[in-house]
Amino acid sequence: MGVEALGWWGVPLAVGAGAIRVSTPFLFVSLGEVVTETAGRINLGLEGTLVMGAMSGYAISYYSGSPWLGVLAAGFVGSLLGALHAGICSLPRVNDIAVGIALLLFGTGLAFFLGTPFVAPQAPNLPSIPLGFWSHVPQLQAALKVNALFFIGVAMAPILAWVLRNTGIGLMIRMVGDNAEAARAMGYSPLQVRLWATTFGGFMAGVGGSFLSLYYPGSWSEGLSSGQGIIAVALVIFARWRPMYCLWASLLFGGAGALGPALQSVGVSQGYYLFNAAPYVLTLVIMIVACSPDRTLAGAPGELSITK
């Protein structure tokens, strides 16, 4: 194998390649959640949305033969779950965090229930773009096979940042998220805006889920997601509600997630499970570093229930 050819250089290469592969679901979920949270809602149910997206994307891809149709279906199902969250939260005296946890359990449970027939069959996967065609090193070629969804996600980050700054829709979302009373006084309806923002967040999480089942790892099983949906919500806080920071944070978490497999590929098998836990340790470390007893989070939307 080529491991000998590259030796230890294989580790950063594998981590880099892994960062790109593993980060994509983080990126989609967190970008969607940035919009939801900027509008003043937190949707903890995105883990369930992610798994439902993975299952439905896989199923549609299997039946239709088109993985891209699967991605769209996943987004659609995600939107429905997002709208459900927003709809329930529109009722008086409903706590968005509790609803989120309920929908997390509902989404994963429903996906397992409906997904049983799709565990065995193989659905067509998303194609990747071979950016390593110029190289003769097989590891490099493998590492540079990048899925199109990754590029879409990378493009979404600056676009969302621009939209939030420079368009009426963006300003309206920030407005209802920072001071709902002010928005209402100016004739904007916070509940409506949050409905759309949460629906968008659900759409993105659904698409992120389809990446899991249709590209990497590339099949549907109950153990498909290992908490990416929840980690992505934490990542939004780490990213200070800025889309571009979400991109960097997703790559960081992706890289951490790829550390275990990368070390294994060069033959370091000791502490394999420990390295696999890197993203979770990173989540904890980041939360501890980012917190402070003296100050509230800078950049936090004023209406967010967790920072209010």
Added chain:
Amino acid sequence: MSSIHAFSLDDRRVDAGHGAALAVRAPSLDAIGMTKRFGDFTALDHVSLTLHPGTVHALLGENGAGKSTLVKCIMGFYHADAGELRLDGKPLRIANPRDAQHAGIGMVYQHFTLVPSMTILENLTMGLGFRPGRIDWRAERAKLEAFLTTMPFRVPIDSPVSGLSAGEKQKAEILKQLYLKARLIILDEPTSVLTPQEADEMLGLIRSMAIGGQLTVLIITHKFREVLAFADEVTVLRRGRHVGGGRVADLSVADMARMMVGEQASREHAGREEREPGPVMLALREVTALDDAGAPALRGVDLEVRRGEIVGVAGVSGNGQTALVEVLGAQRRHEGTVLVGGDAFGGTREEIRRHNFALLPEEPLRNACVGRMSVGENMAFRHFDRPPIGSGVWVKRGALRRRARELVERYNVRTTGVDAPIMTLSGGNVQRAVLARELSGEVDVLVCANPVFGLDFSAVADIHGQIVAARNRGAAVLLVSEDLDELLELADRILVMSAGRIVYEAARATADRQSIGLHMAGHA
């Protein structure tokens, strides 16, 4: 689902001709026989009000007199059960705040309605109406700049609103209404967060615009000084009824005060005994603390309070007073020393008990009570683990309720019973209940923050009386207040706080509004 306000396309875009728009005459408004009921309670009972074009009209009344109910009916937040509105003599139907805005009626609220994380430019542009697509910032900026050149005051348009001073925010709120082409402006207690100078400047500018025929103004207030200086006409409400009014020139303060409070005795001056202050009971040395955003809130505060004196801390809100009280209540980390009775004080139950330390923070329902717990339990927070209420690990409910009933009686707390959740009490009664808890035992040190904020006359007199009585008994009192009149009435010494420092000190005899105001603004 109902139609979405935000997406309606009939927005009143403000176009280039803003200067011209200002030449539009100020309107008149008649509110006739306005009635609003909430269940059995009549909040507004056939109240009529006439605003003449180009005048400043004051709406006076105590808390709960129906002032804000009336204004909310005009603005479309509430729908009146009876009565009608006429703008320039023509019937006006207002179903929601958006309709009011379309009719050229704007309101400046007591709490600010600008979005803190956004700049003034962003806030005002969004106020113009919803356009989903790209915003041409260059054009919007040019439009706003052109508008501002026609205005008597300016504000920085490119820094986030959260970084502006209260005075700047208040001006920005008014500019926003004018930018949205409001020709009739309702101001709700507009000067409560301003220094006296800022308040005078702002009201003077508003008045000059009214005299110029550009604006009709309705101002809600309880400050007679402002009514006398800036209003042409006044309407007084009491318990939801119109009880008087007319041209300000024809009325005296005594007339207005009588209308406001009815036949009950006017505010009595708390009976302060002349006494020499004793030894220092509370001292702060070089105390610094950060606010929630991590910015310095206290930048080295030194102060001393002696036995038997009330030291008032004046200042515009947001200059560190909240942090100061939080430090004393052990709610905020700080550097420097807090000494109570000569010992370092960290706010533990032990220390509080040893030094007879009492604290009445602002918004006591939030800061000193547990809303869902009963009045009795809240009143026992200081003593529940001590005899006669506490015995070992047990709390004796009977003793707890007996003591609460006693305090309720003694401190005039109006409640349906000691078992009612304290959150069901009115603001004044929550305040009385907390004062009863804090003052019922021995008190050596008392810290109060805005103790009468939003309370009616009788509650104010009551609470001021309690504070002065504590002083007369020999307590050292630190009174932090945004109401300068309150401090001038109660305090033996007044300190002025500005930008996290004590910048001025005046003894009771020599304190004058002018120099205190200048120091509050940080201009001296």
